Amino acid sequence: MFIYISVSQLFQSVILNGVQGTPPPNNPETPPTIPTNVGNADTFVSAPNLENNTRINNFIEVLNNPRTNTEERVRAIISLGAIGRGSSQATRNQIVTALIPNLSARDNFVKLITANTLGMLGQGSPETVTALINLLRDRNTDPRVRATATEALGNIGQNSSGAVTALTRLLGDSNAQVKVNAIIALGRIGQNSNPTVREQTATALTPLLRNNDTNLRFVVDTLGRIGHNSPEIVAGLIPLLGSSDAGLRHSALDALNNIAQDSPEVTNALVSLLNNNDPQIKLFAANGLSNRGQGQAESITALIPLLQNGDANIRSLAAESLGNIRQSSPQAVTALIPLLQDSNISVRRSTITALGRIGGDSQPAVTALTRLLNDGNADIQRAAADALVSIGQNSSDNAIRVTALTPLLNNSDPTVVRTAITALGNTDSPQAVRALFLLSRSTRDNNIRTAAFEAQNNILDNSEDAVGLLIPLLRDSDVAVRENTVRELSFRGQDSPEAVTALINTLRNDSDDGVKEVAARGLGRIGNGSQEAINALNSFLTHRNTDVRVSAASALVELGQNSPEVTRTLISLLGDSSNFVKGRAANALGRMGANLPQAFRAQTISALNPFLSNSDGFLRLDAAEALVNLGHNSPEVARTLTSLLSHESSFMRSGAARALTLGTIGQNLPQDTRNQAATALISLLSDRDEFTRVFAARALGSIGQGLPQDLRDRAVTALIPLLGDANIPSDFVVESLDSLVQGSSQAVRNQAITALIGALGNPDRNAQALAASALGRMGQAAVPQLIQQFGNASSITISGILRNIGGEAIDGLIGALTHENPVTRANVAQTLGGIVGGGARVSEQQLNQIVTGIVNIASNNSDRSGTGRDVRISAIQALGRLGRQAQSAAPALRAIINNTQVHQSVRAAATNALEQIEGR
Numbered sequence: 045m046f047i048y049i050s051v052s053q054l055f056q057s058v059i060l061n062g063v064q065g066t067p068p069p070n071n072p073e074t075p076p077t078i079p080t081n082v083g084n085a086d087t088f089v090s091a092p093n094l095e096n097n098t099r100i101n102n103f104i105e106v107l108n109n110p111r112t113n114t115e116e117r118v119r120a121i122i123s124l125g126a127i128g129r130g131s132s133q134a135t136r137n138q139i140v141t142a143l144i145p146n147l148s149a150r151d152n153f154v155k156l157i158t159a160n161t162l163g164m165l166g167q168g169s170p171e172t173v174t175a176l177i178n179l180l181r182d183r184n185t186d187p188r189v190r191a192t193a194t195e196a197l198g199n200i201g202q203n204s205s206g207a208v209t210a211l212t213r214l215l216g217d218s219n220a221q222v223k224v225n226a227i228i229a230l231g232r233i234g235q236n237s238n239p240t241v242r243e244q245t246a247t248a249l250t251p252l253l254r255n256n257d258t259n260l261r262f263v264v265d266t267l268g269r270i271g272h273n274s275p276e277i278v279a280g281l282i283p284l285l286g287s288s289d290a291g292l293r294h295s296a297l298d299a300l301n302n303i304a305q306d307s308p309e310v311t312n313a314l315v316s317l318l319n320n321n322d323p324q325i326k327l328f329a330a331n332g333l334s335n336r337g338q339g340q341a342e343s344i345t346a347l348i349p350l351l352q353n354g355d356a357n358i359r360s361l362a363a364e365s366l367g368n369i370r371q372s373s374p375q376a377v378t379a380l381i382p383l384l385q386d387s388n389i390s391v392r393r394s395t396i397t398a399l400g401r402i403g404g405d406s407q408p409a410v411t412a413l414t415r416l417l418n419d420g421n422a423d424i425q426r427a428a429a430d431a432l433v434s435i436g437q438n439s440s441d442n443a444i445r446v447t448a449l450t451p452l453l454n455n456s457d458p459t460v461v462r463t464a465i466t467a468l469g470n471t472d473s474p475q476a477v478r479a480l481f482l483l484s485r486s487t488r489d490n491n492i493r494t495a496a497f498e499a500q501n502n503i504l505d506n507s508e509d510a511v512g513l514l515i516p517l518l519r520d521s522d523v524a525v526r527e528n529t530v531r532e533l534s535f536r537g538q539d540s541p542e543a544v545t546a547l548i549n550t551l552r553n554d555s556d557d558g559v560k561e562v563a564a565r566g567l568g569r570i571g572n573g574s575q576e577a578i579n580a581l582n583s584f585l586t587h588r589n590t591d592v593r594v595s596a597a598s599a600l601v602e603l604g605q606n607s608p609e610v611t612r613t614l615i616s617l618l619g620d621s622s623n624f625v626k627g628r629a630a631n632a633l634g635r636m637g638a639n640l641p642q643a644f645r646a647q648t649i650s651a652l653n654p655f656l657s658n659s660d661g662f663l664r665l666d667a668a669e670a671l672v673n674l675g676h677n678s679p680e681v682a683r684t685l686t687s688l689l690s691h692e693s694s695f696m697r698s699g700a701a702r703a704l705t706l707g708t709i710g711q712n713l714p715q716d717t718r719n720q721a722a723t724a725l726i727s728l729l730s731d732r733d734e735f736t737r738v739f740a741a742r743a744l745g746s747i748g749q750g751l752p753q754d755l756r757d758r759a760v761t762a763l764i765p766l767l768g769d770a771n772i773p774s775d776f777v778v779e780s781l782d783s784l785v786q787g788s789s790q791a792v793r794n795q796a797i798t799a800l801i802g803a804l805g806n807p808d809r810n811a812q813a814l815a816a817s818a819l820g821r822m823g824q825a826a827v828p829q830l831i832q833q834f835g836n837a838s839s840i841t842i843s844g845i846l847r848n849i850g851g852e853a854i855d856g857l858i859g860a861l862t863h864e865n866p867v868t869r870a871n872v873a874q875t876l877g878g879i880v881g882g883g884a885r886v887s888e889q890q891l892n893q894i895v896t897g898i899v900n901i902a903s904n905n906s907d908r909s910g911t912g913r914d915v916r917i918s919a920i921q922a923l924g925r926l927g928r929q930a931q932s933a934a935p936a937l938r939a940i941i942n943n944t945q946v947h948q949s950v951r952a953a954a955t956n957a958l959e960q961i962e963g964r
Contacts, residue, residue: 100127100135104142118157121146125161136165144175147193152186155179159189163196173201177210187219194222198229203237205244212248224262227252231266239272246272253280260284261292268299278304282313285332286325293325297332308342315346326350327361334365343369348379356388363391367398377406384412393427400431404439410448417451429460436467446475453483453496462495469499472507474516481528510536511543518550526550526559534566544571548580557589564592568599578605585613590625593617598632606639615644618651623658627666630655634670649676656684661696664688669703677712685709686717689724694733701725701739710746718747722755729762734771741766745780756788764799767806774811778803782818790825797826804838816841820848827856831863834871843875851884858890861897866911870918873898877922880929891929898922899936902954917953924957934961 106112106120121143128139146158159179162172176197180190194214201207211233214226227249234245249270252263264284267277284296300310317329330350333343343365350362363383366376376398383395396413403409413435416428429452436449445467452464465483468476477500484496504510514536517529530550537543544567551563564581571577581603584596597613617629633640633648640648655667668684671677688700704710704721713721721743728740744759751759763784766777778800785796800822803815819826827849833842846853857879860872876894880886886894901919904912923930923937940946940954 100124100138103127104138107142107146114151114153117146117149117151117154121154121157121161125164128161128165137169140165140169140172144171147175147179152189155185155189156192159193159196163192163199166200168200168202168204170204173197173204173207176201177206180210180214187222190214190217190219191221191225194225194229198225198232201229201233203241204233205241207233208241208244208248215248215252220259224259227259227262227266231269234266234270234272242270242272243274246270246274246277250274250276250280253277253284261289261295264292264295264299268295268302271303273303278307278309282309285310285313285329286317286320288322290324290328293328297328311342315342318346318350323355323358326353326355326358330358330361330365334368341371344371344373344376348376351379351383356386356391359383359386360388360391360394363394363398367394367401370401372402372405374406377403377409381408381412384416389421389423392424396424396427396431400434403431404435405441405444407444407447410435410444413448414451417455426457426460429455429457433460433463433467436464437470442471442473443475445471446473446479450475450479453479458489458492461492465492465495465499469502472503472513474513477503477513478517478520478522478525481525482522485524485528504532504536511540511546515542515546518546518554523556523559526554526556527562530559530562530566534562534569537566537570540570541574544574544577547571548574548577551580551584557592560584560587561589561591561595564595564599566599568595568602571599571603578603581605582607582609585609590617590620590622594620594625594628594632598628598635601632601635604639606636606641608641608644611636611641611644611648615648615651618648623660623663626655627660627663630663630666630670634666634673637673638675640674645674649674652676653678653680656680661688661691661693665696665699665703669699669706672703672706672709675707677707677709679714679717682709682713682717682721686721686724689721689728694731694736697728697731698733698736698739701728701736701743704743705739705746710743711749713747715750718750719752719755721747722751722759726755726758726762729766734769737766737769738772738776741772741780742776745776745783748780748784751784751787753787753789756784757792759784760788760792760796764795767799767803774803774806774808775814778811778814778818782814782821785818785822793822793825794829797822797829801829801833804841812841816845817848819845823849824852824856827853831856831860831868831872834860834863834865834868839867839871843871843878846875847878847882850879851886854879854884854886854890854894858893858897861894861901866915869901870915873901873919873922874925877925881925881927892932895923895926895930895933898926898930899933902933903936903940913947913950916950920950920953920957924953924960927960928963930961934958937961 103120103124106116107124112120124139124143128136131139140162143158143162146154147162149155149158159176162176176193179185179193180197185193194211197207197211201211208230211226211230214222217223217226230245230249234242237245246267249263249267252259253267264281267281278300281296281300284292285300287293287296300307304310311333314329314332317325318333320326320329330347333347347362347366350358353359353362363380366373366380380395380399380403383391384399386392386395396416399406399409399413403413410432413428413431416424417432419425419428432448432452436445436452439445439448449464449468449471452460453468455461455464465480468480480496480500480503484493484500487493487496504513507513511533514529514533517525518533520526520529530547533543533547537547547563547566547570551560551567554560554563564584567574567577567581571581578600581596581600582605584592585600587593587596593613594617597610597617600607600610601614611633614629614633617625618633620626620629630652633652649671652667652671655663656671658664658667664684665688668681668688671681672685685700685703688696691697691700704725725740725744725747728736729744731737731740741763744763748756748759760781763777763781766772767774781796781800785793788796797819800815800819803811804819806812806815819830827846830842830846830853833839846857854876857872857876861869861876863869863872876898880891880894898919902916902923904916920937920940923933926933937954937958941951941958943951
C-alpha cells in the first residue's frame with residue numbers, strides 16, 4: 045500500500061505553519077537526516093484557502109532559491125503537496141512542474157519527500173514519470189528513496205512502458221523493500237493500463253514464479269490482479285496449487301480463477317490433487333473445483349468418489365462442491381442420495397443443500413428430500429424444506445416442481461408454507477391449482493388462506509390456457525375440487541366452447557348433485573349461443589334434486605329462454621319447502637321482467653306477495669326485488685324494502701337499497717314510505733359496508749323527487765362527503781346530488797355547488813360530465829361560485845357551464861366585468877360574448893352594460909405584459925362575437941387600430957372584431 049510521508053511529530057508543526065502562513069526567511073543550517081518516524085499529512089488538506097496563487101508562488105520561490113536549507117525545502121514541498129491535493133488541474137500542473145527538479149537534489153531526504161509528494165498528487169505527466177525513472181536508474185541512491193520512488197512510479201506510471209522497464213530492473217534489487225515495492229508497483233500499473241502494458245508487466249513478473257523466495261506470494265497476488273492470461277503464467281501458477289503453504293495455494297487458485305477461469309489444465313490439476321495424501325489439500329482441491337464454474341463434467345466425475353471418503357469433512361465438502369457447481373447431473377444426484385442417511389449431521393446438511401441446487405429435474409431427489417420433512421431433527425427438516433423450495437423454484441419440469449412444493453403446504457413453519465405458495469403460484473399446472481385450492485379451504489390462518497387464493501389466481505390469470513388447466517380437475521376424486529373447478533370455469537370460460545362443453549359434460553355425468561347444480565349455474569353465465577347447453581339444461585328441469593332444477597331453470601332464464609316449461613318449473617319451486625329455493629326461483633322469475641309470459645304474470649305475483657311477510661328476510665328481499673322487476677310496485681313492496689334498510693345484515697341492507705334503484709319503484713313510493721326510506725338511506729351513507737354506501741347513494745337519487753326540503757337538505761349534506769370516498773363511484777354521488785339539490789335550501793344548495801365544482805376535477809370523466817350538467821341546471825344560484833373559478837385550469841369548462849345557464853347568468857357576469865383578476869375579466873368577457881352572441885335575449889340596458897364593460901377591458905393600456913395583451917385580445921374577440929349588437933364599440937376599436945403604440949396582435953384582433961361588427 046502506498047505511504048504518503050510527512051515528517052516527525054516535531055516537524056509537523058513547522059509544516060502546518062508553512063501551509064497556513066507564508067514561507068519563513070532563509071536560515072541556512074545543517075540538513076536533517078531522513079527521519080525514521082513518519083506521520084500523516086492528510087490534515088493539510090483541510091487548511092483554509094489552500095489554492096492561493098500568492099502562497100503557491102512563495103513556496104515555489106523557496107524551492108527555486110539555491111540557498112534554501114533542507115528543512116525549509118521539505119516544508120515547502122509538503123505544503124505544495126497539500127495544496128495540490130485539493131486544487132484544480134491547472135494548479136496541480138504548476139506544482140508538479142515546480143517539484144520535479146527536487147528529485148535531483150543532493151539531499152536524500154528532499155528526494156524522498158519529493159517522490160512521495162509526486163506520487164501523492166497522482167500526476168502522471170511524462171515529465172514526472174521520466175524524472176522518477178532517472179532517479180531509479182542510480183543504484184547508489186539511498187534505498188529508502190528508491191523504495192518511495194518505486195511506489196510513486198506505480199501510482200502514476202499507467203500506460204508507460206518506460207516505467208515498466210525501470211521497475212522490472214528493480215526486481216533484482218539488493219534491497220528487499222525496493223524489490224517488494226517494485227512488484228506491487230508493476231501490479232498497480234498492469235491492473236490499470238492498456239492491454240499492451242498489462243502484458244508487459246505480467247511478462248516481467250512471470251519469471252519470479254520460478255524463484256522460491258519470500259516474495260512469491262506478492263508475485264502471485266499481483267499477477268492475479270493484473271489478469272493477463274498467458275500459457276507461461278498458467279504453467280507457472282499451477283504447480284503452486286499443491287504448495288504446502290495454504291496461503292500460497294489459495295493465492296494461486298484465486299489468480300488462476302481470475303485469469304484462466306475456463307482452463308481445463310487448471311481443472312485437471314485440481315482433480316489430480318484430490319488424490320493427494322494431505323487432507324487439507326484434498327479439501328482445498330474439492331473446494332476449488334466447486335468454484336470453477338458451471339458445466340464442469342470433469343469436476344463432477346472427480347468429486348463423486350470423494351462422497352465415499354472416510355473423512356466426514358471431505359464427504360461434506362465434496363457434496364457442497366457438487367452443489368456449488370450447480371449442474372444437473374443424474375450421476376451426482378444418485379451418488380448424493382445415500383448420504384442423506386449419513387451418520388454425520390454436517391454431511392447430511394451439505395447433501396441436502398446440494399440436492400436442492402442440482403436436483404431440479406430429478407424425481408428421486410424430490411422423493412428422498414420429501415421423506416426428510418418428517419425427520420426427527422428440526423434442522424434437517426428445515427434444510428429439506430429449503431431444498432425442496434429451491435427445486436420448486438428452479439426446476440424446468442412442472443410436474444417435479446409441484447411434487448417438490450406440495451408437501452411443504454403442510455409444513456409447521458408458516459414461512460416455509462408462504463414460500464411454497466409463492467413458488468407454486470409461478471407454476472402452470474392443474475395439480476398446483478388443486479393443491480392451492482385445498483390449502484385455502486383447509487387452513488385456519490387467514491394470511492395463508494389469502495396467499496393461497498392469490499397464488500391460485502396468479503396461475504390462472506397468467507396462463508395462456510386457463511381453461512385447459514382447469515378441465516382435467518373436473519375428473520378429480522374430491523367433490524370440493526370439482527365444485528371449485530366448475531366455478532372457475534364459469535368465470536374464466538367466457539367465449540370458450542371447450543369450457544361450455546366441459547360444463548355440459550359435468551352437468552350430465554358428475555355423480556354429485558352439488559357439482560351438477562354449480563355446473564348448471566355456470567352454463568347460465570357462459571353458455572350464450574350454445575343450443576347444446578340449452579338442451580342439456582332443459583333436460584334437468586325435472587331432475588329429482590330441487591337445487592339442480594332451480595339452477596337449470598335460472599340458467600335458462602340467464603340464456604334468455606322464457607319458455608312455458610321454464611316458467612312452470614320456477615313457479616312450482618315457489619312452493620318448495622326450502623326458503624333458499626323459493627328465493628332463487630323468485631329471483632329468476634324477477635329477471636324475466638317484461639318477458640314473463642302474460643299468462644303466468646298474475647299467478648307469479650300472487651305467489652310472490654305472501655313472501656313479503658315471511659320471517660326470512662332473505663326471502664322477503666328476493667320476493668320484493670322480483671316484484672319490482674315485474675313492475676308490481678305495491679305499497680307492500682315499498683314497505684318491505686324500506687324495513688329491510690335497517691336489517692342487521694349488510695347484504696340485506698345493500699340489497700334493499702339496490703332494489704329501490706330498479707324499475708320505477710323509486711318514483712312510485714307512497715309519501716310516508718318515501719320519507720321513511722330516505723331517513724334510513726341517509727343513515728346508510730355512513731355504513732361500514734362500502735356496497736351499502738354505494739347503493740344507498742344511488743337509491744337516494746331514485747326516490748329524491750317529492751322529498752320535503754328538510755330531508756333533501758339532510759340527504760345532500762350527507763352525500764357531499766362521499767365525493768371523497770375512494771370506494772364510492774363519484775358519478776353515482778353526482779347523479780344523486782343532481783336529483784336532490786333542486787328544492788333544497790339555499791345554504792345547502794351552495795354547499796352542493798361547491799362540491800360539484802370540486803367534482804369537475806375528478807379523475808372520473810363521467811363524474812366530470814355529470815357535475816358540469818348538474819351545475820348547468822342550477823341556474824343563477826351557481827353563477828357567483830362559477831365565476832370565482834375563472835383563472836384556473838378549468839376555465840373552458842366553467843365558461844361552457846355558464847353558457848348552458850344562459851340568460852340567468854348574464855347579470856352575474858356583467859358584475860364580474862370589473863373583477864380584480866384580469867384573467868377572470870377576460871373569461872367573463874368571452875363568456876358573455878358567447879351567450880349574447882349565441883342569441884340569448886338581453887335588455888337594452890344589459891347590452892349597454894355588456895358592451896361598455898368589455899370595451900373598458902379592451903381599451904385598458906395599463907396591462908403591458910404578455911398576460912395583459914392576452915386579456916385585451918380576449919375582450920376584443922368577445923366584442924366581435926356580439927356582432928352588430930356591439931356597434932357602439934366601433935369607435936373604441938378604431939382607436940386601438942390607429943394607435944401605433946399598441947401591440948400588433950391587439951390591433952389585428954381589433955381589425956377582425958370591427959369587421960364582424962360592421963358585417964364585412
